[in-house]
Amino acid sequence: MAEKKKKFMQGNEACSEGALYAGCRFYAGYPITPSTEVAEILSVRLPKIGGVFMQMEDEIASICAIIGASLGGAKSLTATSGPGFSLMQEGLGFACIAEIPCVIVNVMRSGPSTGFPTGPSQSDVMQAKWGTHGDHPSVVLTPATVQEIFYETVRAFNLAETYRTPVIVLYDEIIGHMREAITLPEAGEVEVIERKKPTCKPEEYKPYAQSNGSIAPLAAYGEGYKFHVTGLYHAEDGFPTNNTKLIGEANERIVNKINKNVDKICINEEFYTDDAEIGVVAYGVSSKSAKFAVKEMRKKGVKAGLLRPKTIWPFPDKAVNKLAKQVKAILVPEMNLGQVYYEVERASRGQCEVKGIFKVDTEAIHPNQIIEEIKKFA
Amino acid sequence: METVTAAKKKKKEKPVPFDYSNYIRKGKLPHIWCPGCGHGIVLKCMLRAIAETGRPNDDFALVSGIGCSSRTPGYVNFNTLHTLHGRALAFATGLKMAKPNLKVIVTTGDGDALAIGGNHFIHTCRRNLDIVIMVYNNFIYGMTSGQFSPTTLPGMIATTSRYGNIDPPFDVCKMAEAAGATFVARGTAYHYGELEKILHEAIMHKGTAVIDIIDSCPTYYGRFNKFKSPADMMEKIEKEGTVSVKQASGLPPEKLEGKLLRGVLCKKERLEYTEGYAKLIEKAGGSKPK
Numbered sequence: 199m200a201e202k203k204k205k206f207m208q209g210n211e212a213c214s215e216g217a218l219y220a221g222c223r224f225y226a227g228y229p230i231t232p233s234t235e236v237a238e239i240l241s242v243r244l245p246k247i248g249g250v251f252m253q254m255e256d257e258i259a260s261i262c263a264i265i266g267a268s269l270g271g272a273k274s275l276t277a278t279s280g281p282g283f284s285l286m287q288e289g290l291g292f293a294c295i296a297e298i299p300c301v302i303v304n305v306m307r308s309g310p311s312t313g314f315p316t317g318p319s320q321s322d323v324m325q326a327k328w329g330t331h332g333d334h335p336s337v338v339l340t341p342a343t344v345q346e347i348f349y350e351t352v353r354a355f356n357l358a359e360t361y362r363t364p365v366i367v368l369y370d371e372i373i374g375h376m377r378e379a380i381t382l383p384e385a386g387e388v389e390v391i392e393r394k395k396p397t398c399k400p401e402e403y404k405p406y407a408q409s410n411g412s413i414a415p416l417a418a419y420g421e422g423y424k425f426h427v428t429g430l431y432h433a434e435d436g437f438p439t440n441n442t443k444l445i446g447e448a449n450e451r452i453v454n455k456i457n458k459n460v461d462k463i464c465i466n467e468e469f470y471t472d473d474a475e476i477g478v479v480a481y482g483v484s485s486k487s488a489k490f491a492v493k494e495m496r497k498k499g500v501k502a503g504l505l506r507p508k509t510i511w512p513f514p515d516k517a518v519n520k521l522a523k524q525v526k527a528i529l530v531p532e533m534n535l536g537q538v539y540y541e542v543e544r545a546s547r548g549q550c551e552v553k554g555i556f557k558v559d560t561e562a563i564h565p566n567q568i569i570e571e572i573k574k575f576a
Numbered sequence: 577m578e579t580v581t582a583a584k585k586k587k588k589e590k591p592v593p594f595d596y597s598n599y600i601r602k603g604k605l606p607h608i609w610c611p612g613c614g615h616g617i618v619l620k621c622m623l624r625a626i627a628e629t630g631r632p633n634d635d636f637a638l639v640s641g642i643g644c645s646s647r648t649p650g651y652v653n654f655n656t657l658h659t660l661h662g663r664a665l666a667f668a669t670g671l672k673m674a675k676p677n678l679k680v681i682v683t684t685g686d687g688d689a690l691a692i693g694g695n696h697f698i699h700t701c702r703r704n705l706d707i708v709i710m711v712y713n714n715f716i717y718g719m720t721s722g723q724f725s726p727t728t729l730p731g732m733i734a735t736t737s738r739y740g741n742i743d744p745p746f747d748v749c750k751m752a753e754a755a756g757a758t759f760v761a762r763g764t765a766y767h768y769g770e771l772e773k774i775l776h777e778a779i780m781h782k783g784t785a786v787i788d789i790i791d792s793c794p795t796y797y798g799r800f801n802k803f804k805s806p807a808d809m810m811e812k813i814e815k816e817g818t819v820s821v822k823q824a825s826g827l828p829p830e831k832l833e834g835k836l837l838r839g840v841l842c843k844k845e846r847l848e849y850t851e852g853y854a855k856l857i858e859k860a861g862g863s864k865p866k
Contacts, residue, residue, distance in 0.1 A: 242860070245862045248857055248862050252670070254669075255695050255696065258663065258666065259665075259669070260666075262667045262669075269670075271675065272674040420678045421634075427658065428658035429659060430658065
């Protein structure tokens with residue numbers, strides 16, 4: 199086989215490539231910095247393969263349209279940033295309760311409100327988890343390189359289809375706009391999971407049936423199943439129910455289908471953590487600085503190690519707890535005023551000191567900042 | 577109501593009794609609508625209009641938002657989607673674009689379509705996407721117990737307009753036409769035969785079809801505004817408050833004052849959105865969507 203061509207592209211471009219690779223055939227979105235390139239690229243690429251690109255009237259319409267398209271059987275995507283992501287929370291909750299697969303990309307910028315639109319941040323981690331009301335499942339992926347944005351976008355679609363739930367790809371403006379060399383895999387090289395469709399007779403189809411924690415297949419509208427979907431709590435047949443027992447069970451089920459599969463969903467990169475005495479937990483762009491800092495400290499004989507979650511929700515409790523057991527301290531550099539920091543503190547269960555390195559001036563956290571903090575514990 | 581409808585029925589009754597069992601999800605009845613509410617009549621007209629197309633149930637998707645009218649999809653045997661308040665058209669847009677062969681009908685109310693969903697309403701009309709939008713217009717938020725809506729007339733009483741409403745109302749049809757809908761009509765639950773015909777024409781139309789369906793909410797709008805009974809409401813609002821396009825053409829302007837026009841108010845040809853998109857795909861050198 200010929201040597202694969204390396205391509206030089208920005209994160210948002212890699213995201214679009216990942217979506218197409220995963221079989222995305224419907225995009226609906228609203229222009230917003232710093233995610234707009236995803237829309238621009240897909241507006242050109244999707245029609246070429248018979249897919250649909252829609253520029254909607256706002257972000258509320260965008261997420262609702264992708265849910266509608268998903269019910270029509272299309273793998274669907276939207277991309278946005280902070281203010282748009284806020285508007286999408288309502289639709290996100292609908293996708294959670296109605297269990298409709300879809301992927302939402304949030305390229306984080308400075309906030310709150312309009313904030314500094316071209317300035318990066320990592321301050322939507324908690325919004326990605328708790329932005330929509332009610333107890334709901336959250337699957338949020340945090341790639342840290344352009345190449346990884348490609349892979350994690352594919353994985354987002356796979357997880358959405360596997361668990362019948364919305365999946366969020368969360369990265370910051372820096373990675374979104376940064377250009378790096380990446381290799382695009384050939385078709386078939388990376389696993390792409392297709393939606394499980396029902397094979398039973400239409401009259402027997404229960405879109406929310408569950409047995410032993412399995413997830414019911416999802417039919418597409420117009421393919422003979424004529425089922426009902428609602429944002430109200432519903433029974434196995436999809437129709438609304440006032441039965442409090444069923445409501446409680448349904449709410450627990452949509453959350454547990456993720457929580458019970460944490461080991462399959464949570465992926466971390468461990469960098470020199472085996473013998474680490476000082477830990478760093480970092481994700482996205484801050485993990486780039488953290489990795490550099492750890493390397494530098496190792497050169498100086500300091501046993502530092504990095505734990506980098508590629509899945510931030512569900513939170514990698516086990517991995518953090520294991521690290522906390524062996525280190526004196528865990529440092530958490532992030533471009534916000536403390537979000538993952540508190541999760542690390544919770545998961546550490548008081549086994550080590552946890553210290554945040556926070557920055558909200560829209561400049562990336564410099565490796566030296568992390569090095570200085572590591573030194574304090576060396 | 578008895579006397580009026582009895583006389584009408586004799587004239588309008590179809591020779592063959594209509595079998596609703598193919599269209600109603602019997603196990604999901606009784607419906608939640610109050611006694612005297614016109615939504616059931618609208619539902620009946622819609623089912624008969626759908627049946628007249630001769631197309632199988634699976635060819636239709638019914639999408640709704642939140643409110644009394646938005647409960648319609650749950651009772652009927654089609655592909656049905658009950659969504660978020662105001663957002664039915666956005667969901668419907670995605671669904672229609674993913675499955676252009678589906679005939680998508682949106683059942684919505686005056687609050688759902690025009691207040692919280694107003695933006696989606698005008699933009700759907702602008703695109704001329706092939707969706708039938710049935711606005712069950714009863715001038716009030718029924719589901720939340722009677723607050724004034726974007727179609728409540730000035731001076732009317734609601735739980736949030738105890739001193740009389742001062743907000744001017746939208747004219748659903750004028751708004752739809754101005755926004756670009758290519759089929760705009762008005763009917764009432766009272767004129768059910770006429771409504772059935774309008775709905776059938778709307779379903780057969782290729783493009784955005786908006787039907788302003790004047791309907792009554794005796795429980796709230798009627799009670800607060802001293803209508804004597806559901807029948808009294810229907811007579812005053814739907815019968816006396818409207819005039820057909822045909823009748824109107826022969827009446828002097830002063831006789832039309834305060835009356836809403838009934839019938840097909842606008843029907844034109846303009847490139848429908850999924851057809852436009854198919855052309856775009858061709859231009860991009862892409863294959864036809866599935």
